[in-house]
Amino acid sequence: DKQRSLLLESSSRFPPPPGAKLSYGTAxxxxxxxxxxxxxxxxxxxxxxxxxxxxxVIGLMITASHNKVSDNGIKIAxxxxxxxxxxxxxxxxxxxxxxxxxxxxxxxxxxAKKEKISFDGAFSAEILLGRDTRPSGESxxxxxxxxxxxxxxxxxxxxxxxxxxxxxxMVRARNKGLKATEADYFGQLLSSFRCIMDLIxxxxxxxxxxxxxxxxxxxxxxxxxxxxxxxxxSGLVIEVLNSGKEGGILNEGVGADFVxxxxxxxxxxxxxxxxxxxxxxxxxxxxxxYFSVPSNSSSKIDLVDGDKILSLFAVFIKEQLSIxxxxxxxxxxxxxxxxxxxxAYANGASTDYLKHLGLxxxxxxxxxxxxxxxxAQYDIGIYFEANGHGTILFSEHYLSxxxxxxxxxxxxxxxxxxxxxxLRLLAVSKLINQAVGDALSGLLLVEAILQHMGxxxxxxxxxxxxxxxxxxxxxxxxxxxxxxxNAETVVVRPPSLQEAINAEIAKYTRxxxxxxxxxxxxxxxxxxxxxxxxxxxxxxxxxxxxVD
Ligand code: 16G
Ligand code: ZN
Numbered sequence: 243d244k245q246r247s248l249l250l251e252s253s254s255r256f257p258p259p260p261g262a263k264l265s266y267g268t269a270x271x272x273x274x275x276x277x278x279x280x281x282x283x284x285x286x287x288x289x290x291x292x293x294x295x296x297x298x299v300i301g302l303m304i305t306a307s308h309n310k311v312s313d314n315g316i317k318i319a320x321x322x323x324x325x326x327x328x329x330x331x332x333x334x335x336x337x338x339x340x341x342x343x344x345x346x347x348x349x350x351x352x353x354a355k356k357e358k359i360s361f362d363g364a365f366s367a368e369i370l371l372g373r374d375t376r377p378s379g380e381s382x383x384x385x386x387x388x389x390x391x392x393x394x395x396x397x398x399x400x401x402x403x404x405x406x407x408x409x410x411x412m413v414r415a416r417n418k419g420l421k422a423t424e425a426d427y428f429g430q431l432l433s434s435f436r437c438i439m440d441l442i443x444x445x446x447x448x449x450x451x452x453x454x455x456x457x458x459x460x461x462x463x464x465x466x467x468x469x470x471x472x473x474x475x476s477g478l479v480i481e482v483l484n485s486g487k488e489g490g491i492l493n494e495g496v497g498a499d500f501v502x503x504x505x506x507x508x509x510x511x512x513x514x515x516x517x518x519x520x521x522x523x524x525x526x527x528x529x530x531x532y533f534s535v536p537s538n539s540s541s542k543i544d545l546v547d548g549d550k551i552l553s554l555f556a557v558f559i560k561e562q563l564s565i566x567x568x569x570x571x572x573x574x575x576x577x578x579x580x581x582x583x584x585x586a587y588a589n590g591a592s593t594d595y596l597k598h599l600g601l602x603x604x605x606x607x608x609x610x611x612x613x614x615x616x617x618a619q620y621d622i623g624i625y626f627e628a629n630g631h632g633t634i635l636f637s638e639h640y641l642s643x644x645x646x647x648x649x650x651x652x653x654x655x656x657x658x659x660x661x662x663x664x665l666r667l668l669a670v671s672k673l674i675n676q677a678v679g680d681a682l683s684g685l686l687l688v689e690a691i692l693q694h695m696g697x698x699x700x701x702x703x704x705x706x707x708x709x710x711x712x713x714x715x716x717x718x719x720x721x722x723x724x725x726x727x728n729a730e731t732v733v734v735r736p737p738s739l740q741e742a743i744n745a746e747i748a749k750y751t752r753x754x755x756x757x758x759x760x761x762x763x764x765x766x767x768x769x770x771x772x773x774x775x776x777x778x779x780x781x782x783x784x785x786x787x788x789v790d
Contacts (some may be wrong), residue, residue, distance in 0.1 A: 245361050245394050246347060249287070252392040253343040256283040256385060266334040268609040268761030269325075270317025272306050275378035278314055282382045284337045285316045286369075286389020287350065290396045292330065293367035294359050296321050301413035302390075303406050304373035304382050305526040308460075308499035311492040314378045316386070317406075319370075323414025323677025325611040367396040370416065372409035374463045374526045375486060379403075405463050405527035407680030414677040431683055432474055434673035438690040439477050441662050441669075446696045454479045455689060456520045458508040460497030461490040464527030464681055471682060478689055483510045498524040498531045498630045498681070502548075503713065506541040507533075519699040521688075523681040529630035530681035532688065534699050546703050549584070549592035551688060552626035553705050555634055556582060556601060558691045559622060559670070565663035566647075574650060576643050583617045583625035586730045586756050590771050595706040605729035609761060610678065622667075631679040636671040644668055709752060710775040712782035714768040716789045721759035724766055724789075730758040739788060746784045750777050755785045 259277040271281050285302065293300040301319030309315075318326040318334075326334070333353055340346040354361070369390050373379035383400065390398045401412065401424075408427055415422035457480060459465015465485035472480045484496045488510075493500065495509040501522040507515075508522055513535065520543075521532045532546035559580065567577055582596050582603045596603050606612035610631060617623030617633075621640035626632025636644075644664055651661035673690070675683045692702060718724075725735040733740040733756075747753040755770040766789050770782035 246351075248394060249347050249350065249392050250343050252388055253283070253287075253346050255388070256280040258339070258341065264335070264338045266326075266331045266338075268611075269307070270303075270315050271334075271338060272309065272313060272315035272762060275306075275312060275314035275376065275382065278316070278378075278382060279385045281338045282316050283385040283389040284340075284346070285318065285334065286386040287392060288330075288334055288337055288389075289318055289369050289386075290367035290390045290393035291350070291354065291357075291359055292318060292320070292326070293369060293396070294361070294365060294393070295357055297365050299368045299370060299413055299416040301370045301372070301409050302386055303404075303409045303526075304371075304376075304379050304386065305406055306374075306376065307406070307526045307528070308493050308497055308524040311376055311494070312378075314376050314382055316382070319410045319413045319677070321413070321417045323410040323417075324614055325678075328611065361394065363395055367393055369396065369398045370401050370409060370412055370422075371398055372401045372404035372406075372412075374406070375403060375466070375492065403463055403466070405467055405680070405682065407528050407675050407678050407682070408467070410677035411675055411680070428471060428474065430672055431471070431686055434669040435475075435686045435690055436477075437669040438666055438673065438687075439693060441666055442694050446694065453477075454481065454518060455685075456481045456483060456511070456515060456518055457685070458483055458496055458498075458501070458511065458520065458522040459485045460508075460523050460525050460527075461486040461492045461494070462497070462523070462525040462527065464523035464525075467527065467682060468523070468685075471686075477693075484508065493525045496522075498522045498529040501533060501543065502531050502545065502629050505543055505545050507535055507543055511535065512541075519692075521685055523685075524630070527681040528679050530679075530684045530688075531630040532699060532702075534703070544703055545708075546699065547589070547708075548626040548628045548630040548632055549589050549708075550703065550705065551630065551684065552582065552584070552624055552632060553592060553595055554688060554691055554702055555624050556596060556599060557705075558694065559624065559634070559667070560599060560601070562663040562667050563622075565659055566667070569660060574643075574647060576640075576647075578621040578640055580622045581617065581620035581624070583613045583623060585613065585627055586758075587628040587769055588626075589628065589708045589711060590752070590754055591706045591709045605731070607726075607730050608758065614678070626679075630681070633676070633679045633684070634670065634674045635676060636667075641668075641671060644671075709771045709773065710778045711769065711771045712775075712778045714782050714786045715760070715763070715765040716768065716786050717764065718766050718789070721764055721766055724757060724759045726756075726758050731756050733757060742788050743785055746781060746788070750781050753777070753781055755781055757785065757789055 258280040298321035306313040306315040412422040533543040613625040617625040617635045623635045648664040750772040752773045772778040
């Protein structure tokens, strides 16, 4: 029939690269852009199928995040704005690796049957497409469109150049029946930011805080979008460096991944920025870290990573909850379940600090899909990876309670501390992206909270002292030989490797170390922590030797 011949005809125009084996991985397909045409075309088909299956709008983002500019990648945003449901990943792999159009067609037919996807035209697939600033994005976007259009009746909206979180936000908004343009996104961020700023208690307004922020845009889409936000913003002065307009190369010596891993200033920053609050975004603006340049410094920075952003958010949320729950007037009372989600990469000092605040801290494996799912189990779930990806999730149930509480309070005690706390929490839920970690919304929330607390970046950084840590990677032939458990903290295969690691750890004060297979590269990653830099370097090296 028509559908079959359309699929056969269009896929013959996108032959897969010979010899390449692609895998959907932690965050979609990622590879050298030159070999991605066929993969992106096929993910276009997949997205249309996903839309038919869920009867919802689906997102497709073309980006390779913090990887080099010659790479690219593609990932799917599910109806709620989150990552593609994991049970579809194996099908994504099969599609990408099908050797010829006929095999591809059979896979699709078989899968559609299994998933009870109907092509009767009662519902038309609808896809939102976005891409980052990579030059290869333009032709890959075309390939994605052709993939989508090979499903009869599918509708595609090219949303242009976007940050990854913007695209996820739009998908979520569309499926909630809300307005979902970029202007709507900016509008929501700016009004909720303004709301938190306007609710800062007067006595806190005399503060030590410098109102200037300098942001490293990684020469990517985040810098570009921040320039747009900046123009509409009051109460905060932002200067964007590495916006991409000065001709710098995407992610090269710049960006959140570079800054967090190397702990040195990004290109374009130096001694003239001593003591000033600085932030860095990654290439698609879903990661955010802060830093400051100490005086005297070589190029070393004082890093304020995802763990510390998480801690700042937790302190603020907790403050609002204790105001709100400390003196419950009226009869509609409820105690929020607040939870914090980290990975094994979280600095041990951050976990201690959070537990000390009385918070429930849980761990998941690396990768947004795991953290996000876990955080969604709380009324308010805060998750962050040390690398700066994270957000705060509010349950629908809690938000309706909060709305009702706010209405009740506004009639009995308009403008009270209690009502103000409710309003702040509601504003946070609108400012911080509910679909995925978002550097732009995260940055505005950090800025609003620092102003609220009257804290400088130094005060913030001193919440706790990071334990010295070290990350190494070991190239291996087969990374799947290493299998871990307990949120990647224990090696279960090869046998007895964990005992050997334990024996090394036991030699150090506050020693901690784990290994895990990377989800994005052919390497085993090693992480270690100990009380001094010298000790931690030794620990990391000896654990790496055990892997080799
Ligand atoms: C991906 C993940 C990120 C994770 C990183 C780990 C998403 C959207 N991104 O970039 O969360 O930290 O992979 O990489 O899930 P690795 O497995 O190579 O260490
Ligand atoms: Zn990213």
